[in-house]
Each structure stands twice: as structure tokens, then as C-alpha cells.
Amino acid sequence: MRSRFHLSVTRLFTNISHRLHWSRSSAVDPVLALSSSFEALCINVMMKQVGHIVDGKEVDSVTGKKFVTVNPATEEPLAEVAEAGFEDVDRAVRSARRAFDEGPWTRMSPWERGKLLQHVAEIIQRRSDELALLDALDCGKPLKDNKYGDLPLCVRIFDYYAGVPDKVAGKVFPSEQSLFNYSLREPYGVVAGIVPWNYPFLNSCIKLAPALAAGNTMVLKMAEQTPLSTVELGRICLEAGIPPGVVNIVNGGPETGAALASHPLIDKISFTGSTETGKKILHAAAERIVPTTLELGGKSPSVVFADADQDQAVAGVLFSGFFNAGQICTTGSRLLIEHSIVDPFLEKLAKRTAALRIGDPTSEETDLGPLVDNVQYERVKKYIEVGQSEGAYRYFVGDGSKPSRGYFVSPLIFTQVTPSMRIAQEEIFGPVLSVLTFREESEAIALANSVAYGLAASVWTRDLGRGLRMAKAIQAGMIWTNTVEYWEPSVPYGGQKRSGLGEDFGLEAFHTYTKAKSVFVNLTNSKLVWGP
Numbered sequence: 056m057r058s059r060f061h062l063s064v065t066r067l068f069t070n071i072s073h074r075l076h077w078s079r080s081s082a083v084d085p086v087l088a089l090s091s092s093f094e095a096l097c098i099n100v101m102m103k104q105v106g107h108i109v110d111g112k113e114v115d116s117v118t119g120k121k122f123v124t125v126n127p128a129t130e131e132p133l134a135e136v137a138e139a140g141f142e143d144v145d146r147a148v149r150s151a152r153r154a155f156d157e158g159p160w161t162r163m164s165p166w167e168r169g170k171l172l173q174h175v176a177e178i179i180q181r182r183s184d185e186l187a188l189l190d191a192l193d194c195g196k197p198l199k200d201n202k203y204g205d206l207p208l209c210v211r212i213f214d215y216y217a218g219v220p221d222k223v224a225g226k227v228f229p230s231e232q233s234l235f236n237y238s239l240r241e242p243y244g245v246v247a248g249i250v251p252w253n254y255p256f257l258n259s260c261i262k263l264a265p266a267l268a269a270g271n272t273m274v275l276k277m278a279e280q281t282p283l284s285t286v287e288l289g290r291i292c293l294e295a296g297i298p299p300g301v302v303n304i305v306n307g308g309p310e311t312g313a314a315l316a317s318h319p320l321i322d323k324i325s326f327t328g329s330t331e332t333g334k335k336i337l338h339a340a341a342e343r344i345v346p347t348t349l350e351l352g353g354k355s356p357s358v359v360f361a362d363a364d365q366d367q368a369v370a371g372v373l374f375s376g377f378f379n380a381g382q383i384c385t386t387g388s389r390l391l392i393e394h395s396i397v398d399p400f401l402e403k404l405a406k407r408t409a410a411l412r413i414g415d416p417t418s419e420e421t422d423l424g425p426l427v428d429n430v431q432y433e434r435v436k437k438y439i440e441v442g443q444s445e446g447a448y449r450y451f452v453g454d455g456s457k458p459s460r461g462y463f464v465s466p467l468i469f470t471q472v473t474p475s476m477r478i479a480q481e482e483i484f485g486p487v488l489s490v491l492t493f494r495e496e497s498e499a500i501a502l503a504n505s506v507a508y509g510l511a512a513s514v515w516t517r518d519l520g521r522g523l524r525m526a527k528a529i530q531a532g533m534i535w536t537n538t539v540e541y542w543e544p545s546v547p548y549g550g551q552k553r554s555g556l557g558e559d560f561g562l563e564a565f566h567t568y569t570k571a572k573s574v575f576v577n578l579t580n581s582k583l584v585w586g587p
């Protein structure tokens with residue numbers, strides 16, 4: 056077991072860590088730390104019983120109902136997890152309600168709240184290797200992506216929001232001499248966080264940190280495929296000293312999510328997931344006019360012009376198209392490429408795609424792990440059949456070899472794709488890249504905007520003016536120019552069109568967890584003059 060981790064750090068590691076401005080701690084031997092925590096984790100996780108976190112305790116479901124979470128690389132069970140029905144959701148929401156209405160949390164100074172978030176960041180940092188491994192086992196995400204990408208970002212997210220509570224103030228408005236007029240930003244109360252499996256620990260941190268910084272309490276539900284690291288996050292919050300009831304975790308699938316989104320004591324919903332589920336959440340929220348943030352699906356383009364640095368663009372298209380086996384909301388699943396360079400570019404791209412190492416996600420040498428489960432595997436296979444039946448050409452990218460067990464799909468490039476094909480329009484959420492060509496900048500813009508989604512785009516060009524024109528013209532919440540999949544906790548991020556409402560990250564996310572209150576004070580004894 057130990058030798059598995061005595062592997063060299065690959066170029067991709069360096070890329071990811073560079074992207075996330077990660078730096079190694081010189082005090083810890085990462086190999087030793089990881090191997091010992093891996094062994095501990097194997098003992099800890101294998102067929103372990105995992106509960107919900109409610110009111111500061113780990114509890115079973117009221118009915119005793121459970122589900123099994125599976126390792127997608129081996130198809131073997133990992134842990135038995137308590138499944139929340141309505142009563143469990145109700146118990147968790149009431150716990151969050153009490154913690155908001157009565158507990159010490161809302162009476163704490165903003166400075167104290169920030170200190171607790173800082174403590175969460177420190178614990179995540181200390182336990183990074185173990186948490187990275189947990190997502191590799193439960194989700195199939197390659198270990199190196201978690202270890203050098205997600206976990207350092209999670210530390211920075213809590214670190215960033217730890218500094219916010221005592222720095223964001225209300226406003227005083229210029230008004231008549233007789234009036235004093237100011238506004239406050241107040242927490243909503245109980246927030247429901249509902250998140251998907253593709254970045255388990257990271258998706259949970261993205262919701263939790265700003266909601267807590269703003270002074271809310273939360274009931275958080277991770278997707279049923281990957282519950283383990285989110286329950287661990289609940290435990291970390293308790294260890295950090297966040298009072299019981301402030302962070303509650305419930306496990307379960309769509310029914311649990313629906314019970315949470317429609318619970319009458321929820322004051323705000325923050326959802327990340329598919330556009331279809333987003334619509335259902337919005338319907339549930341409409342019943343009680345509950346403010347809702349939605350981070351939804353995408354069909355993001357990588358737009359490559361002939362004047363781009365070809366090697367840089369190939370690396371970017373490869374990374375954005377196949378990183379996390381294409382299971383990122385911002386996956387560059389459409390390559391829009393200038394007609395004159397298509398052949399040499401695809402030749403280089405296919406060569407690098409064929410060299411990607413598919414296999415055991417707990418090995419640091421792996422580039423592509425499995426898809427998260429059999430449902431996702433069948434869905435992606437179906438899209439590959441659809442692409443072929445629509446007349447797209449399956450460009451050769453190696454022998455497609457992959458492990459015989461587990462939900463692995465070899466990366467695939469489709470050429471001769473037309474804009475109306477389903478593989479050019481619909482989110483596949485797997486390692487399938489659709490290639491379309493253009494001759495003019497205006498055609499590239501039209502193609503980029505020709506889908507219902509508007510999440511992200513990358514543009515590859517040496518022409519600065521063109522880069523800026525494209526950034527203005529593309530309808531998407533995040534545009535990268537000559538780089539891709541770059542995130543900063545301080546930089547807001549959200550989707551346009553059917554990719555969402557509102558933002559994660561930055562002070563914008565903090566504000567989505569607060570409501571404005573305006574106060575007018577009469578400074579004189581003057582009376583209102585109205586009526587007889």
C-alpha cells in the first residue's frame with residue numbers, strides 16, 4: 056500500500072498548484088503523511104457507518120434507513136450512510152433554526168465568527184492529505200487533483216471568508232438635516248445548501264464558508280454518490296469550535312433535497328447542480344418566495360484562433376476538456392477552432408489525449424479516474440452513441456484502453472460536429488469533446504453563444520484586442536483568456552442564461568447570504584403632517 060504513494064510529482068500537479076498558488080509546507084513529509092493517513096482511512100472508512108450531523112452530534116436516521124456509497128473505481132461498497140427522510144430533515148432544520156434564534160452564534164462578534172472560520176481553515180490544512188484521499192475513494196477524483204487543487208483552494212476559501220465578517224459594513228446615506236438614514240446587511244437565518252458530487256469537499260466549502268461568515272446557520276446536503284467528505288467537514292466545524300446546530304449535514308438523494316428545499320423554516324437556498332434540478336428548486340422556492348442562488352450546468356467553449364500559441368492552447372483545451380474526466384460544470388466540452396489550423400491542432404491534441412493515464416484514482420500518476428457511478432457512465436455512453444448516430448466523426452485518440460472494472464470512460468474527440476447536434480448543445484458531463492470550426496471572429500462569437508448555457512469560456516489568441524472583444528461578446532459568467540479553469544476565492548463566479556442565478560466566491564457570495572435593511576430616524580420633534 057505504501058509504495059503506491061512513492062511516486063513523482065507530475066507536470067499537471069505543478070500546473071494545478073501554480074493555478075491555485077499553492078505552496079508546500081516544508082515541515083511535513085507529504086509521502087509519509089499520506090501513506091499513514093491512507094492506512095488510517097482504509098480502516099476508518101471501509102464499510103463504516105456514517106450518520107447525519109445534527110445539533111452537534113452524529114445521528115442515525117429516525118427510521119434507521121441507510122444507503123451504501125460505492126467506490127467508483129472498484130464498484131465496491133465503501134460505507135453505509137444514514138439516509139434522511141422528512142423527519143430527519145425537519146430535525147436538522149429545527150436545530151439550525153434554534154442555533155440561529157437562540158444560540159451563541161448570532162450573539163458572537165463578527166471578529167469571533169471570523170476566528171472560528173480561520174480555525175476551520177487550519178484543520179482542513181492539517182488534514183488535507185486525508186481529505187484528498189477520501190474524495191479519491193468516494194468520488195473517483197484523482198488524488199493529485201484533490202491534493203494539489205481542491206484542498207488548498209478549500210483552505211483559502213475559509214481563510215478568505217474568515218477575514219470578511221468584521222470588514223463588511225452597512226452604509227450611511229446623505230439625507231435631509233432632520234433625518235439619519237443608514238442601511239445594514241443582516242443574515243437571512245437558516246440556509247439550505249444542496250450540492251453535487253463532482254467536487255464533494257470543495258462544493259461543500261464553497262457554500263458553507265460565506266454563509267457562516269455572514270452569520271447564518273446551515274443545513275447542507277451533499278449528493279448521495281459522495282457523502283463522506285461533507286460529513287467530515289461537519290465534524291471539522293465542530294472540532295473548530297463552531298457551536299452545535301450551526302452546521303448540520305443531512306445525507307440522501309433527490310427526496311432528501313426536495314424535503315430540505317421546501318421546508319417552511321428555510322430562509323435561503325443555495326443550490327449547485329443540474330439546470331433541471333435547479334428549475335425544481337426554484338419552483339419549491341417560489342411557494343414561499345425564498346431567495347435562491349443557483350449554480351447550474353454548462354456547455355462551455357474553448358475558442359482557439361489561428362494566431363494563438365498552439366502548444367499553450369493544446370494544453371488548455373486538453374485540461375479543460377478532460378480534467379476530472381469532464382465532470383466539471385465549466386468543462387470546455389466544445390472546441391471552437393479556426394478552420395486554417397484544425398488539422399495540426401487536432402493531431403497534437405489527440406496525441407496528448409491518448410497519453411492521458413486512466414486508472415486508480417488513489418495513485419498520484421493517474422490523470423483520469425472513473426465517472427462517479429453507473430448512472431453517469433450509462434449517460435455518457437448514451438451521448439457517445441448519439442454523437443455517432445448524428446453523424447459526428449470519432450477522431451482517433453489511442454486504443455481506448457482502461458481498467459476492466461469501475462466506471463471508466465476513455466476520453467473521446469468528435470469532429471464534423473454541427474451546431475444543432477445534441478453533442479454540441481447538451482451537457483454530457485464526461486470526457487467527450489465536440490469540435491466545431493469557424494472562419495471569422497463573428498462566427499466564433501455566434502457559435503460560442505449558440506447554446507442555452509452561459510457558464511464559462513476560454514479564448515486562445517495573441518491578439519489582445521480580440522481577446523477583450525471576445526470577453527465582451529461571449530455570454531458567460533467567467534471568461535479566461537490564454538488560461539483556463541483558474542479560480543480565486545476573492546473573484547465572484549456565476550452563470551448566465553440557463554447556467555444560474557447569483558454568485559459563488561468573493562464578497563458577492565457573502566452578500567447573497569445577507570439581506571439589506573434600511574433605517575430612517577427622525578432627529579427632530581417634527582410631526583408628520585397629513586390628514587385632517
Ligand code: NAD
Pocket residue numbers: 249250251252253276277278279307308309310311312313314316327328329330331332333335336350351352353383384385482484510550554555
Ligand atoms: P443534480 O441536479 O442531479 O444533483 C445535485 C444535488 O441536488 C444533489 O445533492 C441531489 O441529491 C440534489 N437533488 C436532486 N434532485 C433534487 C430535487 N428534486 N430537489 C432538491 N434536491 C435535489 O446534479 P448532478 O447531475 O448530480 O450534478 C452535476 C450537475 O451539477 C451538472 O449539471 C453540473 O454542471 C452542475 N454543477 C454546476 C456547478 C456550478 O458552479 N455552476 C458546479 C458543479 C456542478
